[in-house]
Each structure stands twice: as structure tokens, then as C-alpha cells.
Amino acid sequence: MKKTMLFMAALAAASLAPCARAVVTEKVTDDTFAAFSAGKFKNVSLDSDGRLKLAPAITNLATVTDPIIWAAAQDRKGDLFLGTGNKGTVYKLAPDGKLSAFFSPNEVMIHALAVDAKGRLYAASSPDGRVYRLNPDGSAQVYCSPGERYIWAMSFGPDGSLYLATGDHGKILRIPPGGHAPATAATYFECAEANITALAWDANGRLLAGTSPHGYLYQIDKADHGFVIFNSGEKEIHQIAVAKDGTIYVSTFAGKAGENASSVPHPLTISLGQAFGGIMSENTGPKTPGANADATHPKLPDAAKMAVPAQGGMAAMPGMPNMAALLHPSDETKGGGPSEGAIYRINTNGFYERYWSAPGEAIYSMLLLPNGRLLAGTGDKGRIYSISDRNHWTLLQQTDDGAQVAALLPDREKPGRYFAATSHPGKLYRLDFSLARSGTYTSAAFDATQKSQWGRLHPQGTAASGGSLEFSTRSGNTEKPGKTWSDWSKPRPFGNELAVSSPAARYLQFRVRFIGGANSAANPQLRRLRFYYQNFNAPPVIARVKVITQGFGIAKMPIPQMDGQSVNLQELLHGDPAAPGRGNPAIGAVAMFMQPPVRLTRAPGLCTVVWEAHDPNGDKLDYSVAIRGQDEKQWTTLAKKTTDTFYSFDSTGFPQGFYVVRVRASDLPSNTPATALDAEALSEPFLIDNTPPALALQQETIKDGSARIVVSAVDGASVIASASYSLDGKAPVAMRPDDLIFDSTNKTFAIALNGLEKGSHSLLVRARDEAKNAAVLKVNFQVQ
Numbered sequence: 001m002k003k004t005m006l007f008m009a010a011l012a013a014a015s016l017a018p019c020a021r022a023v024v025t026e027k028v029t030d031d032t033f034a035a036f037s038a039g040k041f042k043n044v045s046l047d048s049d050g051r052l053k054l055a056p057a058i059t060n061l062a063t064v065t066d067p068i069i070w071a072a073a074q075d076r077k078g079d080l081f082l083g084t085g086n087k088g089t090v091y092k093l094a095p096d097g098k099l100s101a102f103f104s105p106n107e108v109m110i111h112a113l114a115v116d117a118k119g120r121l122y123a124a125s126s127p128d129g130r131v132y133r134l135n136p137d138g139s140a141q142v143y144c145s146p147g148e149r150y151i152w153a154m155s156f157g158p159d160g161s162l163y164l165a166t167g168d169h170g171k172i173l174r175i176p177p178g179g180h181a182p183a184t185a186a187t188y189f190e191c192a193e194a195n196i197t198a199l200a201w202d203a204n205g206r207l208l209a210g211t212s213p214h215g216y217l218y219q220i221d222k223a224d225h226g227f228v229i230f231n232s233g234e235k236e237i238h239q240i241a242v243a244k245d246g247t248i249y250v251s252t253f254a255g256k257a258g259e260n261a262s263s264v265p266h267p268l269t270i271s272l273g274q275a276f277g278g279i280m281s282e283n284t285g286p287k288t289p290g291a292n293a294d295a296t297h298p299k300l301p302d303a304a305k306m307a308v309p310a311q312g313g314m315a316a317m318p319g320m321p322n323m324a325a326l327l328h329p330s331d332e333t334k335g336g337g338p339s340e341g342a343i344y345r346i347n348t349n350g351f352y353e354r355y356w357s358a359p360g361e362a363i364y365s366m367l368l369l370p371n372g373r374l375l376a377g378t379g380d381k382g383r384i385y386s387i388s389d390r391n392h393w394t395l396l397q398q399t400d401d402g403a404q405v406a407a408l409l410p411d412r413e414k415p416g417r418y419f420a421a422t423s424h425p426g427k428l429y430r431l432d433f434s435l436a437r438s439g440t441y442t443s444a445a446f447d448a449t450q451k452s453q454w455g456r457l458h459p460q461g462t463a464a465s466g467g468s469l470e471f472s473t474r475s476g477n478t479e480k481p482g483k484t485w486s487d488w489s490k491p492r493p494f495g496n497e498l499a500v501s502s503p504a505a506r507y508l509q510f511r512v513r514f515i516g517g518a519n520s521a522a523n524p525q526l527r528r529l530r531f532y533y534q535n536f537n538a539p540p541v542i543a544r545v546k547v548i549t550q551g552f553g554i555a556k557m558p559i560p561q562m563d564g565q566s567v568n569l570q571e572l573l574h575g576d577p578a579a580p581g582r583g584n585p586a587i588g589a590v591a592m593f594m595q596p597p598v599r600l601t602r603a604p605g606l607c608t609v610v611w612e613a614h615d616p617n618g619d620k621l622d623y624s625v626a627i628r629g630q631d632e633k634q635w636t637t638l639a640k641k642t643t644d645t646f647y648s649f650d651s652t653g654f655p656q657g658f659y660v661v662r663v664r665a666s667d668l669p670s671n672t673p674a675t676a677l678d679a680e681a682l683s684e685p686f687l688i689d690n691t692p693p694a695l696a697l698q699q700e701t702i703k704d705g706s707a708r709i710v711v712s713a714v715d716g717a718s719v720i721a722s723a724s725y726s727l728d729g730k731a732p733v734a735m736r737p738d739d740l741i742f743d744s745t746n747k748t749f750a751i752a753l754n755g756l757e758k759g760s761h762s763l764l765v766r767a768r769d770e771a772k773n774a775a776v777l778k779v780n781f782q783v784q
Contacts, residue, residue: 023537023617023671025455028446031528033395036441041383041398043439044514048393052461052526054514057436058397061419062099064091064426072407072421072428073113073121080419081121083110084426090123090134093428095413102138105130114154114162124151124164131164133181146173146185155199157207163188165209167195172209172220189220200240202248210237215252217346230346238341241368248346249355249374251366343376343387355390358383367408367418375418377405382422384408384431402427435523439514445481445507448533450616454500454508455532461494466517467524469494475505485509494524504536538616540665542681545611546573547661549686551772553606553648557597569598569610569646598646605652605690609638609683611645611663619670623663630658630685651688656717658685689717693767695777698748702781707753709779711765715745718769725751726764745769756783 030036032050045055066084073081080093081102088107093099107125114122121134122143129151133143148166155163160177164185174188191211198210207220215232217240234252241249342357343366357363358378365377374387375396382402387393399405402422411417411430418431454475463469471492476485489501491513502508510531514524554569615621625647626635638661639647661683668676692715699710713720721742724732737747751763763779 025534029530038444040442043436044441046395054435054439054516054523055397057432059430062093062428066426068423069406069421069426070111071113075115076119078413083113085109112154126150143181144183144185152197153199165196165199198240203246212236239366246348251343251363253341356387364404364406365408375408379404441512443510445509450535452533452535453504457498458530460528461526463494463524465522467522468515469524470513473500473502473510475502475508477506539677539679540615543612545663545681545683547683547686548608552602554598557599607651608648609661613665619667621665626662654688656689689771692773692775695775705756709751711749713747713767715769718771720747721770723767758783
């Protein structure tokens with residue numbers, strides 16, 4: 001136990017020790033995906049190897065008033081439909097760009113959309129669990145009311161049957177082809193899971209189903225017969241995609257299986273920059289991104305439909321996804337909680353692997369492209385990734401303000417073009433794989449920890465064939481860039497060294513504008529960017545000076561194990577100076593590791609000065625110690641240019657009285673004489689008194705076996721603190737002055753002795769002052 005305590009104390013000491021940085025030039029290098037991903041992207045992509053370049057163009061086609069888009073589909077005519085919440089509206093975007101509220105069934109959400117072989121649109125609502133068939137004019141009829149509260153997904157099978165993934169009883173329902181309403185849905189497959197969350201068809205025409213809360217993938221070859229072909233170990237399988245060769249990809253939401261088994265845990269948003277650790281300085285640690293602005297969250301729907309408990313969740317509705325987390329994400333999730341997801345790949349032989357994930361980001365949507373690549377839409381920054389294989393990917397685009405890319409789908413009208421729907425806010429984007437003409441990358445705010453001078457930018461990349469790169473910077477003293485920061489500097493073209501004109505400050509941000517040329521080969525790229533900075537020198541800080549005048553000094557121990565009592569400076573500063581070594585042994589061990597080992601020396605007149613000091617820049621410090629009488633003007637130097645944080649001196653011979661000690665700290669060891677700074681601090685006034693009290697016999701009365709001895713004690717500087725007498729060598733007896741209180745430099749003591757035997761007696765009277773100087777008076781008398 002003792003060894004463990006000392007080991008932990010050593011670890012604690014190591015963590016508390018400040019980093020020695022000093023005022024030196026620091027370098028920051030951004031050249032990795034982790035470093036650049038903390039920034040903001042506008043028409044700029046980022047490869048997994050840390051290369052920035054122009055991105056495919058993205059266009060905002062429409063914005064809906066509902067905060068969440070749950071599903072998206074396109075019919076044969078090119079009309080796009082969006083299923084939303086929390087008012088359960090289906091929006092239609094025509095090819096001419098006209099947006100309309102196409103269908104509003106007075107439901108909480110439209111979570112699934114599907115188009116049949118005849119081009120008719122179907123919409124599934126929750127929590128009333130209905131399927132509507134929509135006519136071209138926006139009218140609708142209830143196509144089926146299957147009796148299940150939640151319909152999470154819909155898919156038409158090869159025979160034209162409509163399959164419904166439902167909750168909260170973990171069923172797949174089948175509506176046979178025919179098209180007559182109201183249609184009857186029969187249970188096709190049922191499992192012990194609470195929810196069927198996703199549907200797809202494998203290369204052999206078998207139905208695939210993902211579940212929650214255990215994240216199973218079922219392969220169902222006929223009614224009521226399914227086999228778990230993949231156990232993700234996570235909380236939900238969210239989407240399924242099947243390649244032409246039969247390879248299956250599934251995306252998941254993370255979480256412990258079995259946790260809250262009655263609900264589908266839709267994800268919480270996580271910051272990618274925090275998960276990757278931000279941009280690293282070679283000496284200063286992680287780059288600190290600016291704080292994200294709070295999103296505006298819509299109100300919950302009618303209380304009659306959603307009973308929201310005090311915690312803000314929706315536990316009153318079994319099987320309901322964690323809507324509260326989407327509508328009102330907590331501060332914890334906005335800051336980057338544990339929720340995230342992954343894409344898994346299941347080969348045709350059943351072998352599976354964790355294929356890809358964006359650490360710290362939940363995967364909301366997934367789409368398999370004809371060339372075998374995957375698109376993945378994530379939150380909380382509205383990012384779209386293109387994944388070539390498990391080791392190579394690109395942060396392809398970032399929407400302007402979408403928190404989650406909720407749906408991805410191809411454009412039937414134009415191959416190679418895709419749509420992305422986002423939530424918070426609800427928007428629809430078009431993604432073209434032709435390059436944007438220009439784009440901007442804005443870094444996260446770099447924190448230099450102190451006001452700093454900015455050095456040059458050193459970019460590395462290419463800007464040939466008509467393309468170009470332009471660099472600008474701004475600086476400020478708040479974590480989040482804003483109006484209090486400097487303006488962006490004038491853009492400077494790509495070069496080996498670019499001077500930074502932004503004013504000295506604590507934070508710096510850089511911006512790079514990418515301008516493309518006339519052809520795709522003219523795509524400028526930035527591979528690496530280095531910049532330099534240097535903190536301004538700050539004076540040392542002396543936090544505490546203490547003088548101990550109790551007759552002991554301290555000195556460095558040349559060897560860790562030596563005879564004599566060990567002592568640590570923290571105990572002298574904060575503990576009981578009369579008893580070094582007391583207190584918590586772990587704290588004492590930490591202090592011993594943090595301070596040089598010293599030992600105690602006892603001798604009358606020794607005084608010890610102990611102080612705490614540090615330097616904001618981590619500079620090395622040296623100290624000077626001086627003393628003067630409280631009423632004097634001139635200082636007497638005791639020590640100069642010592643690196644110790646203590647000093648002991650012999651006060652014997654000093655005139656008694658009150659003194660003050662001055663400790664001056666200088667950071668000259670780490671700076672030039674022109675830039676060095678110093679600071680000083682004074683101790684509280686303390687008394688030097690090496691003279692014991694004067695004892696005198698004032699009265700002696702001997703009579704009938706009794707004696708009355710009166711003694712006076714007078715001290716020139718200190719209050720008389722204690723007194724005792726010893727008669728004929730017996731144990732000392734404490735005594736009090738005549739007025740019963742020790743409060744003066746002049747006290748009288750009356751000693752009454754009774755029952756004395758005849759003969760000679762000796763009396764020793766002792767008195768001690770507050771400075772612990774002691775005096776003894778010997779009194780001999782006879783009893784007749």
C-alpha cells in the first residue's frame with residue numbers, strides 16, 4: 001500500500017509539473033487529416049492523407065420549415081419527396097425548383113418513403129403506424145393500417161409486395177401486390193428485437209433486415225425463417241447497401257447492446273475535431289477549436305401525442321427513437337460524447353470487418369455508388385465522405401449549416417449526380433461530381449496560450465495550370481472568433497514564405513482560398529502548412545513568501561538517503577512549521593518529488609525563508625533575497641542569483657525587532673538582458689529576538705514551613721509566553737502570572753510553597769518568550 005501511494009504521488013507530481021517552454025519560437029505544423037479536419041470547409045475536400053483541394057460542387061436546392069428530414073425519394077418524373085418531422089409533412093421539389101408541402105397527414109413524423117413499379121409514392125407515418133398512398137395531385141388515402149405504432153422503413157420486393165419494418169415489437173409486415181386499399185398486412189417475420197430498423201435485398205433476392213437494440217443483421221429467405229448473419233455488437237443497424245457481387249455494407253449507431261431495449265437509439269452529434277485531437281503544435285499540445293454555436297431547436301409536438309418526461313426523453317413511448325436527442329441535443333453531446341457509428345463490410349463468405357468510421361461522428365446515411373465507393377453522411381457538421389476502401393477516404397463536402405446528413409440518394413435524371421438531405425436545419429442539396437470553381441478552408445482557432453507575435457506562414461502544395469491559392473489570417477483574444485477579432489488580412493498568393501500581418505494576440509486563424517482553373521487538372525492543392533509564433537515575455541509570479549524563525553534551517557541534501565530528518569518546502573509553506581513531516585504522506589511525497597530534497601538543521605538563531613514562484617512562460621528563474629528592519633529604508637542582501645526557493649540565515653547578532661524579507665525573481669536565465677523581467681514580493685513582518693527574558697527575585701517570605709517567592713520576567717521585544725518552576729529537582733510545575741494571562745513583555749509570578757521540610761531547598765524558575773528564548777533563575781532558601 002505504501003509503495004502504491006508513493007507511486008501515485010510521483011505520477012501526480014509529474015502531472016502537476018509545468019511544461020518548460022520559455023520564450024522561444026514555436027512551430028505549428030498542419031499536414032494530417034486530424035489536423036485539418038478541425039476546420040471549416042466550403043467547397044474544399046480533405047483526403048485521408050491530409051491533402052486539401054477543391055471539392056465537387058454542392059448546391060442548396062431547398063429549405064423546409066421542419067427541423068428533421070427522415071427520408072427522401074425520387075419518382076420517375078424527377079420529383080423529389082422529403083419525409084419530415086416533427087409535423088409529419090411530405091414536401092415535393094419539382095424539377096423546376098418549386099417546393100411545396102405535398103402531404104400533411106397530421107402525424108409526428110414521416111420516417112419512410114417508397115416508390116412502386118408504377119411510380120406511385122408511399123409514405124409511412126409514426127407513431128400512428130399508417131401507410132399512405134399519394135396521388136400526383138397530393139391527395140392521399142390510407143393504404144394500410146397494420147396495427148404497429150412505428151414504421152421505420154419500407155421496401156418493395158421482387159414480386160411487388162411491400163414490406164414494412166416496424167417497432168416496437170420487432171416485426172416485418174408484408175402487403176401483397178394488388179394495389180387495392182385498404183390493404184391487409186400480414187406478419188412476414190418476427191424476432192425478439194424491439195425494432196426492425198432497415199430493409200434491403202441481397203444479390204440472391206433474400207430480404208435483409210437490421211435491428212435494434214442489439215444491432216443484428218438478419219437474412220430472411222422465406223416467411224418466418226431468418227438467420228442472423230452479422231452481430232454488430234452495437235445498438236442499431238441503420239442502413240444496408242448491397243454490391244453487385246453480393247458484398248453487404250451496413251452502417252450502425254453505437255451503444256451497449258441491451259441498453260434501453262424498448263427504444264431505438266438514434267445518434268447524438270459528436271465533434272470530429274475533438275475526437276481526432278485537433279491540430280498539434282510541436283511544443284504546445286493540441287489546437288483548441290472555437291466553441292460551437294448553440295443550434296436553435298424546435299418545440300416538441302402536441303403533448304397529447306408525445307408525453308415527455310422530466311428528463312427530456314421520450315420513454316413514455318416504447319419503441320420511439322431518441323427524438324429528444326435530435327430535437328434538443330444536450331450540452332454533453334454538443335461537446336462530443338461517446339455516441340458514434342461505423343460501417344461494416346460482410347463478404348460473400350460471411351467474413352466481416354469494421355470497414356470505416358469517422359471517430360466522433362455518427363453515420364446518418366450511406367449510399368453505395370456504381371464504382372464501388374461509398375458515400376457516408378455524418379453529423380454534427382453536415383459532412384459527406386467518399387470512401388474508396390478502409391484506408392483511403394475523402395471528406396468530400398461539408399454543408400453550410402446542416403447538422404446531420406440524414407439521407408443520400410442518386411439522381412435518376414442525371415447519373416453521377418446525387419442529393420443530400422440534412423436535419424437541423426432541414427435542407428436539400430445537390431452534389432455534382434464536377435469540381436467547384438472556388439472554395440475556402442478556414443482553420444480552427446489556434447491557441448498560443450498567451451499574447452504572441454506571429455511569424456511567417458510556410459505553405460506546401462501546388463497551384464499550377466491556372467489554379468491558385470490565396471492565404472489570409474486574423475487574430476484575437478477570445479476563444480471563438482468574432483467581431484472582437486482583427487479583420488482578415490489582405491489575401492496573399494501562394495509562396496514559400498508569407499508574412500503574417502495580423503496583430504499580436506493569443507489566438508490565430510488562417511484561411512485558404514482555392515481557385516480552380518479552366519480544367520480539372522487545375523485543381524490547386526495544399527499538402528502542408530507551417531507557421532511560427534512566439535509568446536511575449538511575462539514577468540515571474542511570486543505567490544507566497546514565508547519566514548520561519550523557530551531556530552532551524554534547511555539545506556539541500558547531496559544524497560537522497562542521508563541521516564537527519566527530511567523536510568519538504570510545501571509543508572513549510574502550508575503546514576505546521578514546528579513539525580515538518582506531519583500531514584498527508586501522499587501530499588508530502590508529491591511535494592518531495594516537486595521540490596529538491598532538503599534536510600533540517602536545528603540551531604538557535606536560525607531563520608528560514610521559503611517561497612513559491614513560477615513563470616507564465618515557463619522560463620527558468622533565479623532569485624535574490626534581502627532583509628531590512630521594518631522601520632529601515634536600506635536593504636541588506638542575503639543571497640543573490642540562487643535557483644533555490646528557500647534560504648536559511650543565522651540571525652544571531654541582529655538587533656532585536658521586526659524585519660521584512662524581500663524575494664526578487666528574474667527570468668534572465670531564459671531571456672536576454674533587454675527582454676528579461678522580474679518581480680518581487682515581501683514577507684509579513686517577523687520578529688528577530690535572540691535575547692531571553694530577564695528574571696529577577698522580587699520577594700521571598702519564609703514562615704512556618706511555607707514559602708512565598710515572587711519573581712518578575714521582563715523581555716525587551718517578545719511577550720512572555722510560558723513559565724514553570726521546579727522545587728528540589730522535582731517535575732516542573734506550570735504557572736501563570738498574577739493576572740492569569742500571558743500578554744505582556746513584563747510579568748510577575750507568585751509561587752506559594754507549603755508543607756516544606758526543615759532544611760535547604762532549591763527552586764529553579766524558567767520563563768520562555770514568544771521567540772522561544774528561555775531563561776532560568778535559581779533561588780536557594782532555608783526553612784527553620
